[in-house]
Amino acid sequence: MRDQVVPRVIARMLIPYMLVYGFYVASHGELGPGGGFQAGVILAAALILHSLVHGLEETQRGVPRRWVDRTMAFGVLLYIGVGIHGLLAGNAFLDYSSLALGATDPESIHGAEAMGMTLVETGVTLTVAAVMVTLFDKFATAARR
Amino acid sequence: MSFADHLPLLVLLVPLLGGVLSVFTGGGRVPWLWACSVTLLTFLGALELFSIVTTAGTRTYALGDWPAPWGIELVVDTLSAIVITLVSGIATVVTFFARRNVEKDIPADRLNFFYSLWLLAITGLLGITATGDAFNLYVLLEISSLTIYALVAMGKETDRRALPAAINYLVMGSIGASFLLIGVGYLYMATGTLNMADLHETLTLMREAEGGFNRTVLTSFAFITVGLGLKMALFPLHTWMPNAYTYAPAAVSALLAATATKVGIYMAFRFTFTVFGSDFGFLQPPNSTVLMACACGAVLFGSYVAIRQRSLARLLAYSSVAQIGYIVLGLSVLQTDAVTGSILHIVNHALMKGGLFLVVGVVAWRLGSSDLSALGGLGRRMPLTSAAFVVGGLGLIGVPGTAGFVSKWYLLSGLLSSGHWPLAVTVLIGSVLAGIYVWRVVEIIYFRPPDPRHAEVSEGPVTMLLPVWILIGLSLWFGVHSAGPVALAGEAARTLLGQGG
Numbered sequence: 012m013r014d015q016v017v018p019r020v021i022a023r024m025l026i027p028y029m030l031v032y033g034f035y036v037a038s039h040g041e042l043g044p045g046g047g048f049q050a051g052v053i054l055a056a057a058l059i060l061h062s063l064v065h066g067l068e069e070t071q072r073g074v075p076r077r078w079v080d081r082t083m084a085f086g087v088l089l090y091i092g093v094g095i096h097g098l099l100a101g102n103a104f105l106d107y108s109s110l111a112l113g114a115t116d117p118e119s120i121h122g123a124e125a126m127g128m129t130l131v132e133t134g135v136t137l138t139v140a141a142v143m144v145t146l147f148d149k150f151a152t153a154a155r156r
Numbered sequence: 157m158s159f160a161d162h163l164p165l166l167v168l169l170v171p172l173l174g175g176v177l178s179v180f181t182g183g184g185r186v187p188w189l190w191a192c193s194v195t196l197l198t199f200l201g202a203l204e205l206f207s208i209v210t211t212a213g214t215r216t217y218a219l220g221d222w223p224a225p226w227g228i229e230l231v232v233d234t235l236s237a238i239v240i241t242l243v244s245g246i247a248t249v250v251t252f253f254a255r256r257n258v259e260k261d262i263p264a265d266r267l268n269f270f271y272s273l274w275l276l277a278i279t280g281l282l283g284i285t286a287t288g289d290a291f292n293l294y295v296l297l298e299i300s301s302l303t304i305y306a307l308v309a310m311g312k313e314t315d316r317r318a319l320p321a322a323i324n325y326l327v328m329g330s331i332g333a334s335f336l337l338i339g340v341g342y343l344y345m346a347t348g349t350l351n352m353a354d355l356h357e358t359l360t361l362m363r364e365a366e367g368g369f370n371r372t373v374l375t376s377f378a379f380i381t382v383g384l385g386l387k388m389a390l391f392p393l394h395t396w397m398p399n400a401y402t403y404a405p406a407a408v409s410a411l412l413a414a415t416a417t418k419v420g421i422y423m424a425f426r427f428t429f430t431v432f433g434s435d436f437g438f439l440q441p442p443n444s445t446v447l448m449a450c451a452c453g454a455v456l457f458g459s460y461v462a463i464r465q466r467s468l469a470r471l472l473a474y475s476s477v478a479q480i481g482y483i484v485l486g487l488s489v490l491q492t493d494a495v496t497g498s499i500l501h502i503v504n505h506a507l508m509k510g511g512l513f514l515v516v517g518v519v520a521w522r523l524g525s526s527d528l529s530a531l532g533g534l535g536r537r538m539p540l541t542s543a544a545f546v547v548g549g550l551g552l553i554g555v556p557g558t559a560g561f562v563s564k565w566y567l568l569s570g571l572l573s574s575g576h577w578p579l580a581v582t583v584l585i586g587s588v589l590a591g592i593y594v595w596r597v598v599e600i601i602y603f604r605p606p607d608p609r610h611a612e613v614s615e616g617p618v619t620m621l622l623p624v625w626i627l628i629g630l631s632l633w634f635g636v637h638s639a640g641p642v643a644l645a646g647e648a649a650r651t652l653l654g655q656g657g
Contacts (some may be wrong), residue, residue, distance in 0.1 A: 080179060080269075083179070084180065091173055104162070104219055106221045108219050
């Protein structure tokens with residue numbers, strides 16, 4: 012579709028908004044409707060739209076496969092890391108209150124819990140986005156063979 | 157909280173973290189070394205947890221410090237501790253064994269992903285065993301199942317038939333998991349809780365208040381039973397298993413045969429006893445009759461079809477169908493000795509079948525195939541491997557002195573003392589059939605003339621024989637020194653049947 016103007020222009024207009032919207036949904040996960048899964052899919056949709064219009068190779072020049080693979084693992088690591096932070100602080104696994112870093116007033120604890128959820132949701136976002144991109148990549152390359 | 161308090165969590169966290177980090181390990185032998193150390197560390201943790209649980213009783217762990225009926229709780233009682241130790245121990249041995257087979261079956265640039273999936277599958281299996289939450293169990297079941305589908309599909313490099321086998325497994329496994337999820341959903345509708353212990357209490361209160369169960373609970377029991385039947389490959393829902401075991405990479409078959417189906421059976425124990433409770437009358441006729449019929453069918457059909465197989469891996473897969481039948485038979489009669497026999501057979505069969513599938517791994521690595529026609533005269537060329545097969549095979553038959561005898565003994569005495577003599581006869585017929593299929597292989601490897609195609613074949617390397625003989629040797633050890641395992645399994649059975657302990 013590289014030589015067609017309309018899809019190219021529309022993609023150029025849409026992709027930045029899709030990315031911003033993805034981050035918006037991710038950051039609202041713990042309070043409003045949204046969350047890691049939806050955000051990850053929206054972010055991946057932006058990349059998939061790019062490769063539909065410009066071709067897979069063009070997208071992979073910007074976002075190499077190796078990085079997608081690592082993002083997949085990094086997202087999970089972020090999630091586990093939040094849990095282990097609780098463990099190392101002497102609390103239970105995934106006890107977010109340890110993220111208050113010693114502060115005990117209710118305000119800080121509440122903030123730490125929001126922080127914990129946001130970090131976990133960010134991990135989910137990254138992993139889901141990377142998995143969706145990989146799935147598309149696999150199907151696209153398999154279809155070409 | 158001290159280190160020991162965190163142990164129920166750590167046995168899951170170590171392989172989970174290890175599995176994710178495995179992606180970053182690069183190539184060569186590093187991913188394998190990494191997987192070996194992770195599984196070994198998990199096994200050491202599991203041993204420590206086992207000794208704590210057997211001396212100090214059930215351990216619980218509240219994830220995120222949310223108290224039990226609301227938050228997710230890990231609960232490790234005697235049965236869980238046995239299965240956790242078994243799964244992590246066998247995983248360690250099989251991982252140590254796996255290197256050569258995996259290098260042969262998997263492209264070099266995928267090794268880090270292979271071991272990542274491998275460790276995540278182990279995480280899922282251990283998680284199912286440790287969790288005390290019905291929905292969490294479903295999530296962990298999906299973690300282990302999805303990774304195992306991918307591991308089975310990775311056999312495509314040696315045999316393209318791994319792909320349809322994996323798809324078949326995926327479809328059947330997903331139906332099973334969905335049934336389990338529907339069942340858990342109905343239970344949640346009826347009781348408003350997902351914690352297993354809390355579910356049991358709520359159901360007990362409900363039964364007392366209403367004098368019975370409403371249709372929602374009955375439907376949920378039906379869905380869960382069928383779903384778990386699919387997951388553990390209970391006849392006639394076993395059709396995905398032989399192909400998956402045959403075409404998966406040899407190391408994956410060993411892991412799958414020794415641990416995955418055992419964890420499926422563990423789930424059946426958990427739901428039948430801990431959630432629904434043996435006193436609720438779910439396992440009375442006609443329900444128990446259906447289960448017994450399935451189990452007897454599994455024993456007879458599995459053993460009979462195993463006799464007619466041409467490939468060693470397929471033969472062992474059908475033999476697994478039969479062995480699952482024995483275990484379910486013990487579960488279905490609700491009698492302490494029979495349930496003890498079932499629990500023993502989970503452990504003993506995991507050791508024997510794990511060892512036997514490792515034998516298949518050695519043979520496939522040396523000969524490039526596990527077809528029975530290629531095994532002629534193997535007894536002279538690979539004496540130690542062949543001897544391991546014979547010992548494991550004797551265990552499958554249940555010859556005295558092997559672990560298979562001990563578990564079948566308890567199963568039989570339980571069946572006889574509860575008056576189910578037709579079932580006892582089935583067990584004996586199954587053992588005779590097992591004798592036939594084991595003898596068929598023994599006849600080929602010791603008495604057939606050597607196959608000229610494999611004239612140069614020699615014994616496998618020590619690093620492959622050692623794991624084989626660890627598992628086979630342990631199955632002999634538990635056959636002779638059976639007092640310890642029997643006492644433990646008996647205690648687990650009494651706890652499950654609600655007779656104190």
